[in-house]
Amino acid sequence: MNLLFIGDVVGKGGREAVKRLVPELRREFNCSFVVVNAENSAAGNGITGSVASDLLKCADVLTLGDHTWDQKGFDAEIRNLDRIIRPANYSKRQPGRGVGVFRNPASGEVAVISLVGKVFMKDSAYDPFETVDEVLAALPPAVNTILVDFHAEATSEKEAMGYYLDGRVTAVIGTHTHVQTADGCVLPGGTAYLSDAGMVGAARSVLGREVDAVLHKFTTGMPVRFPVEENGPIRLCGAVVGYDSATGRAKSITAISREVTL
Numbered sequence: 001m002n003l004l005f006i007g008d009v010v011g012k013g014g015r016e017a018v019k020r021l022v023p024e025l026r027r028e029f030n031c032s033f034v035v036v037n038a039e040n041s042a043a044g045n046g047i048t049g050s051v052a053s054d055l056l057k058c059a060d061v062l063t064l065g066d067h068t069w070d071q072k073g074f075d076a077e078i079r080n081l082d083r084i085i086r087p088a089n090y091s092k093r094q095p096g097r098g099v100g101v102f103r104n105p106a107s108g109e110v111a112v113i114s115l116v117g118k119v120f121m122k123d124s125a126y127d128p129f130e131t132v133d134e135v136l137a138a139l140p141p142a143v144n145t146i147l148v149d150f151h152a153e154a155t156s157e158k159e160a161m162g163y164y165l166d167g168r169v170t171a172v173i174g175t176h177t178h179v180q181t182a183d184g185c186v187l188p189g190g191t192a193y194l195s196d197a198g199m200v201g202a203a204r205s206v207l208g209r210e211v212d213a214v215l216h217k218f219t220t221g222m223p224v225r226f227p228v229e230e231n232g233p234i235r236l237c238g239a240v241v242g243y244d245s246a247t248g249r250a251k252s253i254t255a256i257s258r259e260v261t262l
Ligand SMILES: [Fe+2]
Pocket: 008, 039, 040, 065, 176, 177, 178
């Protein structure tokens, strides 16, 4: 059994690339379940209800991150979106939910959990390690296929989470840095791990933003907006996790990176 995970989708170009490539990738890698991190899918910042509905035409579940609440009104919209998962270690007083159990069309169920890191992150999130223990303890025992999107900056915190959850979940895949890492592996206990899946955004950009704007910031220190780079080819990054549906243990993880001109 295989599932496909796609990293942070940035803006309209990112969304169009997902819609173009995900159906092909589903067939190519025989993936029955697709999870997409959509925290930058609405103009680079957050998500809206209509953007979510659009992406959910080709994804089974969307995860979010530190940009969850960037779009005005999404706090109301998320209440009606049962296939969107926001970070579990945000306050329980926030709308939405941090874990969901979904039917895998091929076989069984898949639990999807979103967590944000604390190292070098601005949010006042709760401890992701404590939170994930609580979330896992509350899952129905029959659910053995569990995907964790750990949305964090520091590779140390991500690797630590991988080992913390090794043998308890199917995969820990990092998001947020927008740069794919080359450290995909199956840990000793049977958990697939990748520090960062990468993004779906302009191939010639800085994390999906216009190069000149980011350079202006770094070279002058002046405040500047960072427009989403909407020109040129889009690079789509993610990972395919192969697993045993009887045990939920991972067999393989393959990072993928494709470039498409829309
Ligand atoms: Fe992001």
